[in-house]
Amino acid sequence: MAQCDDSDMRILIAGFQHETTTFAPSLADWAAFTRGDSFPAFVRGAAMQAQMTGINIPVGGFIDAAKHHGWTLVPSCWAGAIPSSYVTEEAFERIAGAMLEDVQSALNNGGLDGIYLDLHGAAVAEHADDAEGELLQRLRALVGPGLPIVASLDLHANVTQRMLSLADALVSYRTYPHVDMADTGALAAELMARRLRAGRKEPMHARRLPYLIALNSQSTFMEPAKSLYERLVALDREHGTVLSFCPGFPAADFDECGPTVWGHGERAQAAVEALYAAVAEPTQWQGEVLSAHDAAQRALALAENAGQPVVVADTQDNPGAGGDSNTTGMLHALLAQGAGKRYPGQVVLGLLYDPAAGRAALEAGVGAEIELTLGTSVPTFSGMSDAPVRGRFKVLAVSDGVCTLKGPMMRGLTVRLGPSACLEIDGVRVAVVSGKKQLLDRELLRMVGVHPEQMRVIVVKSSVHFRADFQPYASHVLVAKAAGPMAAVPADLPWKKLSPDTRRGP
DSSP states (O other), X not given: OOOOOOTTOEEXXXXXXXXXXXXXXOOBOHHHHHSOSSSOOOXXXXXXXXXXXXXXXXXXXXXXXXXXXXXXXXXXXXXXXXXXSOBOHHHHXXXXXXXXXXXXXXXXXXXXXXXXXXEOSBOOBTXXXXXXHHHHHHHHHHHOSSSOEEEEEOXXXXXXHHHXXXXXXXXXXXXXXXXXXXXXXXXHHHHHHHHHHHTSOOOEEEXXXXXXXXXXXXXXXXXXXXXXXXXXXXXXXXXXXXXXXXXXXXXXXXXXXXXXXXXXXXXXXXXXHHHHHHHOOGXXXXXXXXXXXXXXXXXXXXXXXXXXXXXXXXXXXXXXXXXXXXXXXXXXXXXXXXXXXXXXXXXXXXXXXXXXXXXXXXXXXXXXXXXEEESOOOEETTEEOOOOEEEEEEEEEEEOOEEEOOSSSSTTOEEEOOSEXXXXXXTEEEEEXXXXXXXXXXXXXXXXXXXXXXXXXXXXXXXXXXXXXXXXXXXXXXXXXXXXXXXXXXXXXXXXXXXTTSBSOX
């Protein structure tokens, strides 16, 4: 097929973002995609392109890159919801239906030269285990085999053979915390340009790892991931490829859950095999996880002589991985060890999702003392989480929950978390919100009057994303395994559909 000039092309852009923990308690229904708390609310048409421009998310990077290529963009829709259990059939069908309708309209009115999708890659719908593969299959059936479809993926994508075969090219983030989301959108634009110039798919090669990797071990702020992704970039330079390595999202119970290495380019096979050899050694992925009691005890001891805060990840209740951000195991552990008496007003936990407490604090006002039952006991893979904390709380600050993020992740994004407050019990502060949001940006604490740099101990309901904005100011970082829906150790989960060829840990 003859090569073509890739300028003045019409490229449809759309997005679907959900990371599904099939073991979690809460479904991602249509309302989850329209609330606009942790992700932008569902948006369609020209408003989508305007809203996503300049934000550190993949479609924002693609939009900027498209301008340099001289492409005309045809905006469809973008839908994202905070990680949770299955995407409901209704929600998936509404999102997929909107995209397919917009693609058909574009084909009928001027045609299309390509489609770019801002996908996560680990979505599981009630009626489709491989949700992204299902979406790609429907799009491919509509546009035929010749129209280029390129997608960007989250580093935690569980990349299926169907996804790889149906798309012309896929590329994933290379950082965790994901500070390169817009950069990945730009890489997707590069792959689109290569595909348009070549007039055909580039060669692709892929390898799947035979085991699951825990989320906390995947951070590129630490080894081995830091060096492995540096190796990936070096191999791209050497071979002229665009490589991706997804360690996977180890909480989606379907047969193709797990890590994958793949790449595009004339020398893709050699580059992928070299990268696979580096990432596949299993023992390098093992990491330390502490019980709630041990994490609180060690954090309080370390804080004695630390000049900067000790940060503890309450990883099993991470709302960025399927938890509801409402369990109280770490709060109980801090109170049991007298954390607030040892460091009055210098220990904080957040963000704790409790709309009733947020409303009560707002109604009572700053300075009030209120009787509350804070938090929720929720079903987990190991039984139930800890009981709520009952007691008398002082209202130190209140907020409407509107916050513009300033940290490396999602800088410029405004989140709306509803009635929010800083409550204090026995000297321990709790940042309470009415919308679910992972504590990945220090502005989320400042929103309720907490100055993180002045804290001795900060407990964050997060697994790894907090490292982007908190680790540079932390003296130590610990990972805690308080009871919650998102297993820190994949082998703890009651898998039913995972491929028998995939081990549940390294």
